[in-house]
Structures are given as structure tokens and as C-alpha cells.
Amino acid sequence: MTQILQTIAETKEALAPIRGAQKASGRIVAGRIPVVERKLALVPTMGALHDGHRALIRLAREQADIVVVSLFVNPLQFGPNEDFDKYPRPFEADLAILEEEGVDYVFAPSVEEMYPDLEHLTIVSAGDAGRILEGEFRPSHFDGVLTVVAKLFNIVEPDFAVFGEKDAQQLALVRRMVRDLSFPLEIVAVPIVREEDGLARSSRNTYLSAEDREAALTLSRALVAVAAASGEGVSAALAAGREIYEAEPLASMDYLELVDAATFAPITEEFHGVALALTAARIGQTRLLDNRQVTF
Known part of the structure; x- marks a missing residue:
């Protein structure tokens, strides 16, 4: 007990x-x-x-x-x-x-x-x-x-x-x-535990309305887009993720960045290795976080 x-x-x-x-x-x-x-x-x-x-x-x-x-x-x-x-x-x-x-x-x-x-x-x-x-x-x-x-x-x-x-x-x-x-x-x-549709589990997810819940998928979709475009370089990868945010009016992005997974220093185009794509955004009144490993 x-x-x-x-x-x-x-x-x-x-x-x-x-x-x-x-x-x-x-x-x-x-x-x-x-x-x-x-x-x-x-x-x-x-x-x-x-x-x-x-x-x-x-x-x-x-x-x-x-x-x-x-x-x-x-x-x-x-x-x-x-x-x-x-x-x-x-x-x-x-x-x-x-x-x-x-x-x-x-x-x-x-x-x-x-x-x-x-x-x-x-x-x-x-x-x-x-x-x-x-x-x-x-x-x-x-x-x-x-x-x-x-x-x-x-x-x-x-x-x-x-x-x-x-x-x-x-x-x-x-x-x-x-x-x-x-x-x-x-x-x-x-590791992060996700819903079937990709949303990272968070205690703050309980704040989301049905409409906000769908918009919250913007975070994970942006990270997937960053990873998919990683072969084109750091700037192109970040641009691909930011395009996902721009398409969702209910999502207000605070940041979407790529950092060295070991040091958390921002990476440059010359970087080779495992990076972390980190993002935070407000969905309505709720602020959410997510991240994903990306290899360059």
C-alpha cells in the first residue's frame, strides 16, 4: 500500500x-x-x-x-x-x-x-x-x-x-x-510518451478545447518537418518547421530551434551529429513544449 x-x-x-x-x-x-x-x-x-x-x-x-x-x-x-x-x-x-x-x-x-x-x-x-x-x-x-x-x-x-x-x-x-x-x-x-496522433503527453493538455487539441499537433508536425528536411541543411530544416506553424492560426510559436544535443549550443550549417529540435508554442491560452532528435 x-x-x-x-x-x-x-x-x-x-x-x-x-x-x-x-x-x-x-x-x-x-x-x-x-x-x-x-x-x-x-x-x-x-x-x-x-x-x-x-x-x-x-x-x-x-x-x-x-x-x-x-x-x-x-x-x-x-x-x-x-x-x-x-x-x-x-x-x-x-x-x-x-x-x-x-x-x-x-x-x-x-x-x-x-x-x-x-x-x-x-x-x-x-x-x-x-x-x-x-x-x-x-x-x-x-x-x-x-x-x-x-x-x-x-x-x-x-x-x-x-x-x-x-x-x-x-x-x-x-x-x-x-x-x-x-x-x-x-x-x-x-523518452517522450505520445498520443497516437503524435501529441506529446502533458498535464496541460487537459486545458485544450477540441479545436485547440487539433491545433496542438502543430508542435509535433513542425518537428517532423524539421527532421524530414535535415538533409537540406540547418536553415532549410528550420524553415520547413516554421512553415507548419504559419499554416495554423491557433498556434503562436515562441521558438523553434536546433541545438547540439550534448551542449545545447545552437548548431550551424557545418554541424554533423545528433541535434535536438526544440519548440514551444501557445495554443489558445495553453503553452506546450516538444522536442525531437534530428541527425545531420
């Missing part, structure tokens, strides 16, 4: 025996058989769970003995004109999914529990890499993401954490933070 944890103290207390077992692993404890090491996985989420989240949880379940999923809508990563207040919070439905997936613990803190002194909070900076692409349109967004992720890592102390590839820039920045701040854990990525 899934256990719900709402405070940092009770989370640390619940997970302490697992940590104790890991420290004792391989040694005789009080004359008993050596304890077998148990791996602990963390899947950070903001709730409103869908099949994309299920894919993250299932990978964690396959590779770990204990799975912790966080349900926390993080105010730090929302701008003043964004959807923090209306972001979906279907806690009971989320809990039913987590029970079904065999999750061991749910960490579902309040904002006050996570940030008791929000006005004077120490923030993790995403640096220059957090101010391009998404960061240009959502200033301080990635600082908020990295701050809450760092807190979750310190609270749960997982052996590995699972993230989706849909938020590609976020994934790259989390990996950089883990490296730069020497967090003793591994970051595991799961």
Missing part, C-alpha cells in the same frame, strides 16, 4: 531504515546474514499524472526496490502571469494511479513545508544555460526548478531520479546541477 508523507521530517524517518540497510549492506549485522542493498528511486512530479508519468514510474519500479514519487506544484517555477493557481491538482486521482503502479511512498508537502521562509529563500541558479530558449520566455523558471529538485534530492536521498525527455532543457540543467554540485545520484531519462 502506498504511504503518503506530507512533511520532510516524516519522509526522512520513513526512509531512514532503507538508508541504514544500505550502509550495512555486505557486512554481518549482529551475527545475522548480511543485509542486501536496496535501491531507492525518486520520480519528481507536479501531479496531474498521465501515461507519461506512468512510464517514469514503471522504469523506476523496474530498477529500484523502493520508489518515491513527489506530488508538489512548485510556485518557484511559475511566473507572475502563469497558471500556478489553476494548475490541475487531482490528488485523489493521482493517488489512485500511484497505488495502481505500486509506488511505495508519495511525498506531498505543502508550500509552507517546502518553503517556510519563501521571502528569504536561497535559490539555485541555472546560470546562462537557464536564460536561453525556455529561460528567455520564462525568466527565473529554471532557477525555481533546480531549487525544488535540489531540495527533493536532499530530502529523499535517492540512488537515482527519473525525468522525462519532453522537458529536454530541464533535463540537461538537472544533469548539470548534479554534476556541478556533486549530488551522489544518477539521473535516468525516459
Whole structure:
């Protein structure tokens, strides 16, 4: 049965025996058989769970003995004109999914529990890499993401954490933070989960009207067009994707860019290797993201 944890103290207390077992692993404890090491996985989420989240949880379940999923809508990563207040919070439905997936613990803190002194909070900076692409349109967004992720890592102390590839820039920045701040854990990525028609699964898809839902396919279609035109060069590939946007009046493109998949630096016509095509757009009042690997 899934256990719900709402405070940092009770989370640390619940997970302490697992940590104790890991420290004792391989040694005789009080004359008993050596304890077998148990791996602990963390899947950070903001709730409103869908099949994309299920894919993250299932990978964690396959590779770990204990799975912790966080349900926390993080105010730090929302701008003043964004959807923090209306972001979906279907806690009971989320809990039913987590029970079904065999999750061991749910960490579902309040904002006050996570940030008791929000006005004077120490923030993790995403640096220059957090101010391009998404960061240009959502200033301080990635600082908020990295701050809450760092807190979750310190609270749960997982052996590995699972993230989706849909938020590609976020994934790259989390990996950089883990490296730069020497967090003793591994970051595991799961490919994008899509609907049958190609739309990337997202909690924000619930905002879309029937008309908007069809227009939302512009993101994935633009990325397919970029990949199809990659043989003609970088500029031609981007032009092909932007033509898809121009044909859909309900889609307002924020960006469509090609970057080096390893460094996130913009690529030039001379580039050879695997790039990421990244896009973000507003469909009505809903802002969506998508990306796709493209080989040049």
C-alpha cells in the first residue's frame, strides 16, 4: 500500500531504515546474514499524472526496490502571469494511479513545508544555460526548478531520479546541477510518451478545447518537418518547421530551434551529429513544449 508523507521530517524517518540497510549492506549485522542493498528511486512530479508519468514510474519500479514519487506544484517555477493557481491538482486521482503502479511512498508537502521562509529563500541558479530558449520566455523558471529538485534530492536521498525527455532543457540543467554540485545520484531519462496522433503527453493538455487539441499537433508536425528536411541543411530544416506553424492560426510559436544535443549550443550549417529540435508554442491560452532528435 502506498504511504503518503506530507512533511520532510516524516519522509526522512520513513526512509531512514532503507538508508541504514544500505550502509550495512555486505557486512554481518549482529551475527545475522548480511543485509542486501536496496535501491531507492525518486520520480519528481507536479501531479496531474498521465501515461507519461506512468512510464517514469514503471522504469523506476523496474530498477529500484523502493520508489518515491513527489506530488508538489512548485510556485518557484511559475511566473507572475502563469497558471500556478489553476494548475490541475487531482490528488485523489493521482493517488489512485500511484497505488495502481505500486509506488511505495508519495511525498506531498505543502508550500509552507517546502518553503517556510519563501521571502528569504536561497535559490539555485541555472546560470546562462537557464536564460536561453525556455529561460528567455520564462525568466527565473529554471532557477525555481533546480531549487525544488535540489531540495527533493536532499530530502529523499535517492540512488537515482527519473525525468522525462519532453522537458529536454530541464533535463540537461538537472544533469548539470548534479554534476556541478556533486549530488551522489544518477539521473535516468525516459523518452517522450505520445498520443497516437503524435501529441506529446502533458498535464496541460487537459486545458485544450477540441479545436485547440487539433491545433496542438502543430508542435509535433513542425518537428517532423524539421527532421524530414535535415538533409537540406540547418536553415532549410528550420524553415520547413516554421512553415507548419504559419499554416495554423491557433498556434503562436515562441521558438523553434536546433541545438547540439550534448551542449545545447545552437548548431550551424557545418554541424554533423545528433541535434535536438526544440519548440514551444501557445495554443489558445495553453503553452506546450516538444522536442525531437534530428541527425545531420
